[in-house]
Amino acid sequence: MVTDRRASWLKGVLDLLVLACLTGGESYGYEIARRLDEAGLGRIKGGTLYPVLNRLEESGLLEAEFRATERGPGRRYYRLTEEGRSALKTQGDAWAGFHHSVTRLLEQREDG
Amino acid sequence: MTDGTYFDRLVVLLRDREVPEDRIDELVRELTAYGEEAGADAAEEFGSVAELATQLSEREPTVTTGPGDGQLEPDDAAEAWVWTADAFKEQRLLDRFGGQGWEVDRLDRLGRFVCRRDLGHPMRWEYRRETLAHSGRSARSVQLAPEGWEQFGVWGPFTYYKRPGAVLDGPAARIDEPPAPPAKRVHFGKRLYAWLAVCVLAVASAFWSGVTVAGIPDGSTLAGACVGFAVAGLAVWLLGRSALRKQTSGRR
Structure with missing residues (x-):
């Protein structure tokens, strides 16, 4: 049985990707999930996304505001805090370093 | 916990999880050798013995996913x-x-x-x-x-x-x-039973109306009609179940 590793990779980096989705401005849950899907990362279920959003909000990396809409009960909009931007920079750099190490090792294996 | 006790406990836990004996021997030998080479205490190197046993006894070594497209599922726990x-x-x-x-x-x-x-x-x-x-x-x-x-x-x-x-x-x-x-x-609430009772009564009265309009049949005709109703009911139930299966299986 071929095990799809993408889910476990995504699990480790989803918080970072959510932060990255908000660099251009505020957004809400469904829109964030849609952007992740369009980026080729697959459809993220609400049961996966919202715990991440909650954790990021509670740790001060995101702030959220509920706004009523003309139709429906309203939406909760998320935006990056300064702390969130800083974390995204730091963790983004860390991910890039990790990615580089993995890629270098895999290429070395292919060369061998 | 000494390294010996740690690995003894690991063996017991792996047996409890029905890991084959030869696989247990292999794992314990490998982990012992690794621990000796690393020069670290087994508990420090490998963490909780219970968690290690759980991880080692998992059939699949990595996180399983949804329908094979890399879709991320909510946390496994x-x-x-x-x-x-x-x-x-x-x-x-x-x-x-x-x-x-x-x-x-x-x-x-x-x-x-x-x-x-x-x-x-x-x-x-x-x-x-x-x-x-x-x-x-x-x-x-x-x-x-x-x-x-x-x-x-x-x-x-x-x-x-x-x-x-x-x-x-x-x-x-x-x-x-x-x-x-x-x-x-x-x-299941009282409203469901009431609704079912109404349905049964409606079917029974429709049946009885048909019987009386057509005249009281003899016993064999009546028995044949009952069998016909039962067969028709069974067919409807099978069709319904089949349709339902299509709907539920399509969502997975």
Whole structure:
């Protein structure tokens, strides 16, 4: 049985990707999930996304505001805090370093 | 715990998890050698012996995924619970159990609600049921999606949607002390039985009307009519079940 590793990779980096989705401005849950899907990362279920959003909000990396809409009960909009931007920079750099190490090792294996 | 005790305990736990003996020998030899080479205490190097045994006894070495497209599922650490209710009661019960942190994963072939609840960070779930024709279902799902509603099942004319309470309430949707899974799994109310009784009476009266209009038949004709009704009922039930299977299997 071929095990799809993408889910476990995504699990480790989803918080970072959510932060990255908000660099251009505020957004809400469904829109964030849609952007992740369009980026080729697959459809993220609400049961996966919202715990991440909650954790990021509670740790001060995101702030959220509920706004009523003309139709429906309203939406909760998320935006990056300064702390969130800083974390995204730091963790983004860390991910890039990790990615580089993995890629270098895999290429070395292919060369061998 | 000394290294010897650690590995003895590991052997016991792996046996409890039905790992084959030759695999246990191999693992313990390998881990012992690794620990010696690393020069570290086994507990320090490998962590909790119980967690290590669990990881080593997993059939698949990595996180399993959904339908093979890399779709990320909610956290694996969850408890499961299955329940069912009649159409008159289910919306109220979905609200109640959603408030206790139960997320309906899908409807099974019997139309039961197959639920999970995150063990680490349970949160409230909201549900809605819409009466939709097949042709209008996709459009309605697209319409509801921006509000966080996600379709999880179809049963007859009903389409079911769910969304995390966090869509509106954020971290406040988290449940600090979720109650134990309810003991009662079947919720059929008096209205269902009343409705069934009305249906049975309607069928019986229609049958009796047919009999009296056509004249009282002899015993063999009456018996034949009863068998005909039973066969027709069975055929309808089989057709219905087959259609239902198509609907539920398509959602996985």
